[in-house]
Amino acid sequence: xxxxxxxxxxxxxxxxxxxxxxxxxxxxxxxxxxxxxxxxxxxxxxxxxxxxxxxxxxxxxxxxxxxxxxxxxxxxxxxxxxxxxxxxxxxxxxxxxxxxxxxxxxxxxxxxxxxxxxxxxxxxxxxxxxxxxxxxxxxxxxxxxxxxxxxxxxxxxxxxxxxxxxxxxxxxxxxxxxxxxxxxxxxxxxxxxxxxxxxxxxxxxxxxxxxxxxxxxxxxxxxxxxxxxxxxxxxxxxxxxxxxxxxxxxxxxxxxxxxxxxxxxxxxxxxxxxxxxxxxxxxxxxxxxxxxxxxxxxxxxxxxxxxxxxxxxxxxxxxxxxxxxxxxxxxxxxxxxxxxxxxxxxxxxxxxxxxxxxxxxxxxxxxxxxxxxxx
Numbered sequence: 422x423x424x425x426x427x428x429x430x431x432x433x434x435x436x437x438x439x440x441x442x443x444x445x446x447x448x449x450x451x452x453x454x455x456x457x458x459x460x461x462x463x464x465x466x467x468x469x470x471x472x473x474x475x476x477x478x479x480x481x482x483x484x485x486x487x488x489x490x491x492x493x494x495x496x497x498x499x500x501x502x503x504x505x506x507x508x509x510x511x512x513x514x515x516x517x518x519x520x521x522x523x524x525x526x527x528x529x530x531x532x533x534x535x536x537x538x539x540x541x542x543x544x545x546x547x548x549x550x551x552x553x554x555x556x557x558x559x560x561x562x563x564x565x566x567x568x569x570x571x572x573x574x575x576x577x578x579x580x581x582x583x584x585x586x587x588x589x590x591x592x593x594x595x596x597x598x599x600x601x602x603x604x605x606x607x608x609x610x611x612x613x614x615x616x617x618x619x620x621x622x623x624x625x626x627x628x629x630x631x632x633x634x635x636x637x638x639x640x641x642x643x644x645x646x647x648x649x650x651x652x653x654x655x656x657x658x659x660x661x662x663x664x665x666x667x668x669x670x671x672x673x674x675x676x677x678x679x680x681x682x683x684x685x686x687x688x689x690x691x692x693x694x695x696x697x698x699x700x701x702x703x704x705x706x707x708x709x710x711x712x713x714x715x716x717x718x719x720x721x722x723x724x725x726x727x728x729x730x731x732x733x734x735x736x737x738x739x740x741x742x743x744x745x746x747x748x749x750x751x752x753x754x755x756x757x758x759x760x761x762x763x764x765x766x767x768x769x770x771x772x773x774x775x776x777x778x779x780x781x782x783x784x785x786x787x788x789x790x791x792x793x794x795x796x
C-alpha cells in the first residue's frame with residue numbers, strides 16, 4: 422500500500438476529448454479545494470488486458486464518428502436496449518477487473534469517480550467483491566440523452582449537467598435523492614480570459630477587428646470539416662475563420678491546400694481553447710456536450726452544424742430552446758445562421774447573454790465539493 426494522504430481516483434477513457442477534459446477540470450478543482458496532501462489520479466483503464474467486445478468500439482471511436490457516424494449511432498442504440506446491454510456488460514468486468522483491483526488495493530482511494538460509462542459495472546462489481554466501501558460518483562457527461570450504462574445501480578452520487586439528464590436518469594430508476602446537478606465541469610479559464618480578442622487574433626496572424634468565426638469538430642475533428650469550411654468562407658467573405666481540426670490531420674491538410682474566400686487559421690488539436698473562444702464572435706460546432714458547455718461558459722453564441730447519433734441527440738435542440746444558439750440541422754442551415762448572426766450584432770449579443778445565463782462555470786468546483794463531502 423502506498424503511503425501518504427487522501428487519494429481520489431478518476432476513471433476516464435481517451436474516446437474523444439470530452440471525458441478527458443471533464444476529468445482534468447474536476448481533478449484541478451479537487452486539488453484547489455481539497456486538503457494540501459490530497460492526491461488525485463486520472464486513469465484510463467484501456468491498455469494491456471484480455472480483449473473484449475468493447476475494445477474495437479473504443480479503439481475505432483475517432484474514425485467511426487468522422488467517417489461512419491450512423492454506424493456509431495447504431496451501436497449506441499443497440500447497446501442501450503436492456504437485453505443487449507445485460508448480455509454485453511459483464512464483459513467489461515472481465516476486461517477491467519485486474520486493473521481496477523490493482524488500483525483500489527494499492528491506492529486505497531477515499532472516493533472513486535467514473536467519467537466513462539462503460540467502466541461503471543466493472544467498478545461497482547470490483548468494489549463489491551473486494552468488500553471496499555469507498556463512495557463513488559458517476560460523472561454523467563451528457564446534456565440530454567443518457568445511455569443506460571450511466572444508471573448502473575450502486576453509486577453513492579450521480580452528477581448531471583442538466584434537468585433533462587436528471588429526468589433521463591430518473592426514468593432509468595436512479596434514486597432521486599442521489600442525483601446532484603452541478604453542470605458539466607469545464608476548465609476554469611473559460612469565460613475568464615484577461616487578454617482582448619484583438620490580441621489573440623493578432624497572435625493567429627488574423628485581422629484584430631474582423632468578425633471571427635471559430636469552427637470546432639471536437640477532439641477528433643468530426644463533422645466533415647473539409648466540406649463545411651469552404652462554403653462557410655464563401656458565405657461569409659467579410660469574416661475570418663479559426664478552424665480547429667483536432668486529431669483529424671487529413672482535414673487540416675486539405676483545408677491548408679485550399680484557397681478560401683476568407684482568411685483562416687487552421688489548427689490541429691489545441692490546449693488554448695478558452696483563448697480561441699474568447700477571440701470568436703460566433704462558434705460553429707459539432708454538438709458535443711463538452712464544447713457546448715465551454716461555449717456557454719465563454720458567453721459565445723453557438724451554431725450546431727451536426728450532432729453525433731447517440732449521446733449527442735437533443736443537444737442542439739437544448740441550445741436552441743434556451744436561446745443560447747441555433748440548431749443548424751444541416752450544413753446549409755448552419756452556414757445561413759452564422760451569416761445572419763455576423764450581420765446582426767444585437768441578436769448576437771442577446772444570444773451571448775442567454776449563453777452566459779445558462780452556463781455553469783463553477784460546475785467543476787461544485788462537483789469537487791460533492792466528492793470531498795462523500796470522501
